[in-house]
Amino acid sequence: MTMQYLKKYFTEGLIQMAILLSLSGMRVDVGLETYLPPSWHEMILGPSSALTQTQFHNLRNRLEDGNGVHLKNVDLDRFFTTQRLLGWVHSLDRLQVGKHVQRPLNKILCVHFLFQGLFGPPRQSALELTLLPLISSEELDDHSSALNTGDILQNSQGNPLQSPPDHTDLLAENPSRDFYLELNAEDNSNTLNINLLTEDLIDPMEGSPCPYPENLPSFDAILCLHDSTTSSFTPFPEQYVMNQDPLASPSDVFLFDEDAEEEDGLPSTINDLIENVTILDEIRSLNLSLEEGFSPEMNEADSDSGLSLDFSHSHASPCASEASSYSSSSSSCVSAEESPFSEDVDEDGVEPLVGQDLEMDVTIKQEEDEEEELGAVGGRYPEDFKQIFPCNYGDDTLFNGFPWLEHIGHDHTYNQRWSSSSSPSLGKMPTKPPKSFLRQDNAKPYHHSSSRHISDATMWSRDERRARALKVPFSNELIVNLPVEEFNDLLASVPLSEEQLSLVRDIRRRGKNKIAAQNCRKRKMDVLFGLSDDVSSLMRYRSRLLREKREALRNLQEMKRKLTMLYQDVFSRLRDEEGRPLNPMEYLLHFEANGSVTVASCKQGAALPLTKSSKKQRDKKK
DNA sequence: AGTGGATGTCATTTC
DNA sequence: ACGAAATGACATCCA
Numbered sequence: 009m010t011m012q013y014l015k016k017y018f019t020e021g022l023i024q025m026a027i028l029l030s031l032s033g034m035r036v037d038v039g040l041e042t043y044l045p046p047s048w049h050e051m052i053l054g055p056s057s058a059l060t061q062t063q064f065h066n067l068r069n070r071l072e073d074g075n076g077v078h079l080k081n082v083d084l085d086r087f088f089t090t091q092r093l094l095g096w097v098h099s100l101d102r103l104q105v106g107k108h109v110q111r112p113l114n115k116i117l118c119v120h121f122l123f124q125g126l127f128g129p130p131r132q133s134a135l136e137l138t139l140l141p142l143i144s145s146e147e148l149d150d151h152s153s154a155l156n157t158g159d160i161l162q163n164s165q166g167n168p169l170q171s172p173p174d175h176t177d178l179l180a181e182n183p184s185r186d187f188y189l190e191l192n193a194e195d196n197s198n199t200l201n202i203n204l205l206t207e208d209l210i211d212p213m214e215g216s217p218c219p220y221p222e223n224l225p226s227f228d229a230i231l232c233l234h235d236s237t238t239s240s241f242t243p244f245p246e247q248y249v250m251n252q253d254p255l256a257s258p259s260d261v262f263l264f265d266e267d268a269e270e271e272d273g274l275p276s277t278i279n280d281l282i283e284n285v286t287i288l289d290e291i292r293s294l295n296l297s298l299e300e301g302f303s304p305e306m307n308e309a310d311s312d313s314g315l316s317l318d319f320s321h322s323h324a325s326p327c328a329s330e331a332s333s334y335s336s337s338s339s340s341c342v343s344a345e346e347s348p349f350s351e352d353v354d355e356d357g358v359e360p361l362v363g364q365d366l367e368m369d370v371t372i373k374q375e376e377d378e379e380e381e382l383g384a385v386g387g388r389y390p391e392d393f394k395q396i397f398p399c400n401y402g403d404d405t406l407f408n409g410f411p412w413l414e415h416i417g418h419d420h421t422y423n424q425r426w427s428s429s430s431s432p433s434l435g436k437m438p439t440k441p442p443k444s445f446l447r448q449d450n451a452k453p454y455h456h457s458s459s460r461h462i463s464d465a466t467m468w469s470r471d472e473r474r475a476r477a478l479k480v481p482f483s484n485e486l487i488v489n490l491p492v493e494e495f496n497d498l499l500a501s502v503p504l505s506e507e508q509l510s511l512v513r514d515i516r517r518r519g520k521n522k523i524a525a526q527n528c529r530k531r532k533m534d535v536l537f538g539l540s541d542d543v544s545s546l547m548r549y550r551s552r553l554l555r556e557k558r559e560a561l562r563n564l565q566e567m568k569r570k571l572t573m574l575y576q577d578v579f580s581r582l583r584d585e586e587g588r589p590l591n592p593m594e595y596l597l598h599f600e601a602n603g604s605v606t607v608a609s610c611k612q613g614a615a616l617p618l619t620k621s622s623k624k625q626r627d628k629k630k
Numbered sequence: 631a632g633t634g635g636a637t638g639t640c641a642t643t644t645c
Numbered sequence: 646a647c648g649a650a651a652t653g654a655c656a657t658c659c660a
Binding site for chain 1: 636638639640644
């Protein structure tokens, strides 16, 4: 009873998690298309709804069309699992780890935009300003070490900047490789893949390619996170940035992050934010619950594979493998030698049917009474039989992420009771279930609550009883499991009445179908278990992505904070012609292509170039 | 007595 | 076209 409840919980839990994944509204668009070979594209783009692929015909069709592999092949499960997972990952989350971080940052990737964004566009007339004292890289190292400030201030278009090692080492030369490496680089999770930020450098204001080097240091992009089109942009980011606690709670981080994800121009509403926070909270709680179920080793080791989900869990029954249970209807888990139903075991006086004139002690009426209870071949045997031949279907790893399922004794050893027919032989005439075995192991009668007499006949299927009634000279196992040719030869070898022939064919049809139904159900369970593995793996992957996202956001906020400090420091050293400090609200720095730096007035527009030399000269004058 | 899982069977589809 | 396999649907048994 307990097992049944657990099975129910398992099924419900699986469905709930699958629904959660699809309905949580969190699509993790990792932009796999650009990183995957074309053949994978097709798999991703193809219809692959894992939860609806119960039409095994369709599954097989898809596979055989392209690869000529049969569903029964073990690799088929891997194939479909891979295909499903790719599809899932592709459509998982709105987080868009690849695109979302990448694109919006690209388009605003320049210091020029930064200052314009901070202080507004330059005006026509600019004041020629004195840069006091000379801003050197060394002087600013305190504030810019992480940001490589010297490069920012001294380099301009045409002078490729040397990205800080901490960031450039993450630049991806090979996008696909980088993608997976990134997934596996837990240790580098506190850094950003800046290379993703350097595509399509378009000046958001000018609509032209950004005049700044493509390999700008990462913080440039990050600093420009806010779209220039945001009219209500805070003139000075201090209060915005400073108020952001780099170690804010996850909710805060997510809220901030969701806000930051608006660079693509999509309007964000409070409801969206609330919804996102709610979803993320749910995910966080889910992650917690999931991770509680994982050992750290498993969690990390498995997560390191990223999309390379663990397919080592063979869903095929160790006992009745796919090959053995599917490829041959005449094979079984238990060999003929091992089978308790084999001829060798049948030694306690079970009468052969062929050639005997023994009248059946089972009347037709009895048959009608009992045929409701027993199947066509083998019938419904006591539960003890299942215990006698336990099929260790329980792959512990199968329940990764679902520890509560480990206690469920999934047992679809459908074919085990077929052991008696594992090796049908023409030379062996009808057999019956080993009564001695049944009697020996069935201390309790088949009908526990029934006072019905347990005769030998009750152990036979109704088809067996019918066959005995009609004196069919073949065993049902033989009828069912013989190959077609041999079965036809068998029928031709013995003259049979139409009634007998019809019964034999029905027995064969029902017996075949019973095995087919068993296999079908087993496959269905295998698919279900496979889906549970997929769900657990995807949840681990999602947890990993969210963790990396949080790290990236922390880094972003830290860099923003440092930039703010740097900006304040720079302006604290600037003086106008009258020696008065510049108001950062009124001026902005502009970096020219020739390496010069200008300080432009926000009010009067045009900036007057202040080259390094001029700055130095002015410094000397001072 | 009701319920859900396991199993057999039939009808139909698919290969 | 035929047979076998696959599978959905239903019935039955049983805990």
